[in-house]
Amino acid sequence: MNFRKILPLLLLFACSLYAQDNMKDKKEQVKALKVAFLTSELDLSTQEAEKFWPLYNVYDDKQFEIRHQKMKAFKNRLNSESLNKISEKDANILLTQMEAADEELFYLRKKFSKSLRTILPASKILKLKKAEDDFYRKLLQQYGDRGKRR
Known part of the structure; x- marks a missing residue:
């Protein structure tokens, strides 16, 4: 069976993962779908795959850590009530921390x-x-479509 024919089903399945409670399981399941998608899109040789996947997995884990741990901490501090009461000094500190995280992501990618x-x-x-952009776009699209059916 052609992978492109089953891709919509895989993406739909990935979106259903958001309904589960365990974040680590969701992350691993989405990661498995992402690996399958990237594998089909990149058409890596055996030699390329042996070198690529360990490197990609380290990169992907570090990127996840920066985005979901550091950025989440910032977003939690940015609720509208807190923003209305934040001092200029604290706002500057938070902005500097956010810029540092963005810069860390940039250098990691580079x-x-x-x-x-x-x-x-x-x-x-x-x-x-x-392929990464396409994967996330389709994942978000499937997730959005699922939300509209409720």
Whole structure:
């Protein structure tokens, strides 16, 4: 069976994962779907895959940590009531912390891209970026469609 034919079902399944309670299980299940999607889109050789996946997994875990732990802490402090009462000094500190996290993500991506250049041609690195964007777009679309049916 062609992977592109079962992809919508996989994405729908991924969206149903959001209904579960265990965040770690959800993360692992979405990660498995992402790996399957990226594998089909990148068409890596055996040698490329052996070098790519360990590097990608470290990068993906670090990116998740920055986005979901650091950024979540910032967002929790940015509710409307807190924002109305925050001092200028505290606002500047929070803004500086947020910028540092954004910069950390940027340098992580840059380092990852530089490492990828030693194992993949530039065309596959571009395909990876597009495939990641496509995966998340479809995941969000499926999640949004699921919410409309309620």
